[in-house]
Amino acid sequence: MLDKADGQIFNGSVRLVHAVGMHARPAVKLTKLAKRFQAHISVRVAGAPDWINAKSVAKIMAMRAAHGSTIEIKASGSDAEAAVEALVNLIATDFPDEAS
Amino acid sequence: MRGGANGLAYRGRTASIGFAHGPFVRVDADAGGERVAGNLAEEALALRAAIETASGQIADLAGVAGGEAAQILEFQVALLDDEDFIETIFASIGEGNAADVAWRSALDAQIADYNSAEDEYLKARSSDLADLRDRVINVLRGGAGLPLKVPGGAIVCADDLPPSRFLEIDWSDGGGLALLRGSPASHVAMLARARGIPMVVQLGAIPHAGTMALLDGEGATLELDPSGEQLRLFEKRREMHRKSRASARAILRRPTAFWRGERIKLLINIQRVEDLDHADAQYADGIGLMRTEFLLSERGGLPDEETQFRAYDAVMRWAGPRPVTIRTFDAGGDKPVAGFTIEGEANPFLGLRGLRLCLARPEIFAVQLRALARAAVRGNLKVMFPMVTSADELEAGRKLFADIVQRLRAEGIAAMLPELGIMVEVPAAALAIATFKAAFFSIGSNDLAQYVLACDRSNGALAPLMDPLHPAVLELIARTAEHGRRAGPSVSLCGDMASDPRCVPALLNCGLRELSVNAAALAQIKQTIDRLSSGGALG
Numbered sequence: 001m002l003d004k005a006d007g008q009i010f011n012g013s014v015r016l017v018h019a020v021g022m023h024a025r026p027a028v029k030l031t032k033l034a035k036r037f038q039a040h041i042s043v044r045v046a047g048a049p050d051w052i053n054a055k056s057v058a059k060i061m062a063m064r065a066a067h068g069s070t071i072e073i074k075a076s077g078s079d080a081e082a083a084v085e086a087l088v089n090l091i092a093t094d095f096p097d098e099a100s
Numbered sequence: 101m102r103g104g105a106n107g108l109a110y111r112g113r114t115a116s117i118g119f120a121h122g123p124f125v126r127v128d129a130d131a132g133g134e135r136v137a138g139n140l141a142e143e144a145l146a147l148r149a150a151i152e153t154a155s156g157q158i159a160d161l162a163g164v165a166g167g168e169a170a171q172i173l174e175f176q177v178a179l180l181d182d183e184d185f186i187e188t189i190f191a192s193i194g195e196g197n198a199a200d201v202a203w204r205s206a207l208d209a210q211i212a213d214y215n216s217a218e219d220e221y222l223k224a225r226s227s228d229l230a231d232l233r234d235r236v237i238n239v240l241r242g243g244a245g246l247p248l249k250v251p252g253g254a255i256v257c258a259d260d261l262p263p264s265r266f267l268e269i270d271w272s273d274g275g276g277l278a279l280l281r282g283s284p285a286s287h288v289a290m291l292a293r294a295r296g297i298p299m300v301v302q303l304g305a306i307p308h309a310g311t312m313a314l315l316d317g318e319g320a321t322l323e324l325d326p327s328g329e330q331l332r333l334f335e336k337r338r339e340m341h342r343k344s345r346a347s348a349r350a351i352l353r354r355p356t357a358f359w360r361g362e363r364i365k366l367l368i369n370i371q372r373v374e375d376l377d378h379a380d381a382q383y384a385d386g387i388g389l390m391r392t393e394f395l396l397s398e399r400g401g402l403p404d405e406e407t408q409f410r411a412y413d414a415v416m417r418w419a420g421p422r423p424v425t426i427r428t429f430d431a432g433g434d435k436p437v438a439g440f441t442i443e444g445e446a447n448p449f450l451g452l453r454g455l456r457l458c459l460a461r462p463e464i465f466a467v468q469l470r471a472l473a474r475a476a477v478r479g480n481l482k483v484m485f486p487m488v489t490s491a492d493e494l495e496a497g498r499k500l501f502a503d504i505v506q507r508l509r510a511e512g513i514a515a516m517l518p519e520l521g522i523m524v525e526v527p528a529a530a531l532a533i534a535t536f537k538a539a540f541f542s543i544g545s546n547d548l549a550q551y552v553l554a555c556d557r558s559n560g561a562l563a564p565l566m567d568p569l570h571p572a573v574l575e576l577i578a579r580t581a582e583h584g585r586r587a588g589p590s591v592s593l594c595g596d597m598a599s600d601p602r603c604v605p606a607l608l609n610c611g612l613r614e615l616s617v618n619a620a621a622l623a624q625i626k627q628t629i630d631r632l633s634s635g636g637a638l639g
Contacts (some may be wrong), residue, residue, distance in 0.1 A: 097443070
């Protein structure tokens with residue numbers, strides 16, 4: 001089921017400017033947005049060994065991404081490009097309320 | 101533990117005064133309630149249904165609670181929606197574990213993980229997860245679609261209780277709250293005091309189950325399955341409390357309180373319009389603090405001008421010629437509001453809150469000021485700004501307000517600029533009190549003490565340090581009162597100190613002659629002043 005469309009993977013990376021890091025409210029917003037896309041989306045703190053499902057709030061919270069860390073995003077699937085762009089934008093704009 | 105025939109007695113700290121005698125009900129999931137597990141498919145279905153029910157309950161609660169509670173609950177809903185997370189639990193059921201066992205062990209692992217975090221914020225999330233864990237288990241054990249099943253008048257015992265769960269319980273038949281941890285400064289304690297529900301916190305471990313309990317909010321004791329003798333003594337204490345309240349109520353009916361020949365004005369604090377229904381409210385000299393944040397937690401987002409005007413007008417009509425002090429939105433800090441407050445501040449208590457936030461969001465502030473300017477023509481309205489640091493902020497607020505009054509008049513709408521004052525809660529404002537051109541000052545002793553003592557007032561671990569009678573706090577109160585005496589503006593105090601009989605002598609000695617208290621405390625405070633006045637030892 002994964003990487004079905006054409007196997008193409010889109011990447012993005014963005015600095016986490018949120019003052020307290022990836023805490024509950026940002027994590028909820030990020031997963032909610034990710035779930036709007038069909039694509040399989042993974043994130044990780046730059047350099048971390050494992051990629052994490054961007055649609056799992058428990059795993060996003062467990063990632064413990066701190067303020068100022070860089071978040072890498074990769075996605076595959078029909079709307080992967082739009083998904084990466086949307087998530088980068090969400091994190092870069094510090095999780096504004098309208099995005100949820 | 102004097103005689104073997106006596107039930108067990110525990111002592112904690114008072115969070116809300118009062119007495120309750122009723123069935124003892126533990127609301128943590130650990131208490132009793134076994135369930136019979138079915139086969140694999142049945143267990144999976146049971147968990148699926150329980151998650152759905154819990155999710156619905158939480159969404160309903162979030163709708164009612166609004167604000168901070170809603171955001172915390174949203175995280176719980178997201179977790180129930182997390183397929184990766186839920187999948188592992190179903191896998192565990194597939195391995196033969198019962199639904200509640202699988203659920204509990206997954207949640208406990210998460211909770212332990214959060215508890216081990218360095219980060220205080222993540223640690224605090226573990227209580228949200230415990231709340232979620234217990235909610236689903238409660239449903240699995242036959243709590244069905246109903247929220248917390250608590251019989252009327254029960255003594256509810258929990259480790260700690262989030263405000264949302266307090267709101268789920270039907271307190272109309274009385275009852276009491278006994279917390280093993282918790283803090284008298286918590287939101288739940290405020291809710292309990294506002295409703296007159298006795299509450300004792302920090303009881304420590306209560307390893308025993310009981311059927312009946314006695315809760316004495318004054319002596320801060322909980323007694324389980326009391327003996328006849330314990331019950332007799334409890335009833336005696338309750339009766340003494342009732343008598344003292346009755347005599348306090350007799351004093352309440354006297355027109356004024358006096359202390360050393362000076363009149364002491366006693367006003368009341370209200371959180372919402374319905375608080376005026378309290379039987380004692382009518383005896384107040386006015387409203388010293390009407391909070392307006394309740395307007396921000398209604399369904400359907402920020403309140404429009406008409407909704408606000410109706411609320412303010414209702415209070416003005418109730419008060420007649422008596423003064424009504426309405427505080428503009430005090431959002432931010434521990435009171436986030438979606439679409440209004442700033443998210444993710446590292447230290448929200450020192451962030452954009454109170455008047456700072458209102459000045460930063462003039463489009464929201466303007467709606468409130470318009471409603472207030474219209475209400476001002478209805479009676480004796482005073483408006484105060486919260487969380488003011490410098491005189492420039494007061495003047496900026498005044499200018500906005502004056503412009504709005506002009507605009508309303510240009511539109512042909514009756515409006516006027518009410519008297520403007522400030523809350524004194526930032527130490528800088530208290531120290532530079534003479535720089536403010538305010539018509540009145542109201543000391544917000546909760547925040548003032550928290551800022552002066554550098555103690556988070558919701559942190560139970562700091563309770564011994566969080567002493568509002570610390571000389572530094574009293575010094576600032578005395579300076580503010582002294583300024584009022586010299587320069588003219590009236591000075592009152594509207595924090596929890598005013599409703600605490602133990603603090604009243606110190607406040608009067610600081611020079612305060614106006615106190616604003618919860619309606620439920622009005623009788624007791626009037627009685628306290630009366631006693632001090634008639635030569636009480638504390639004077």
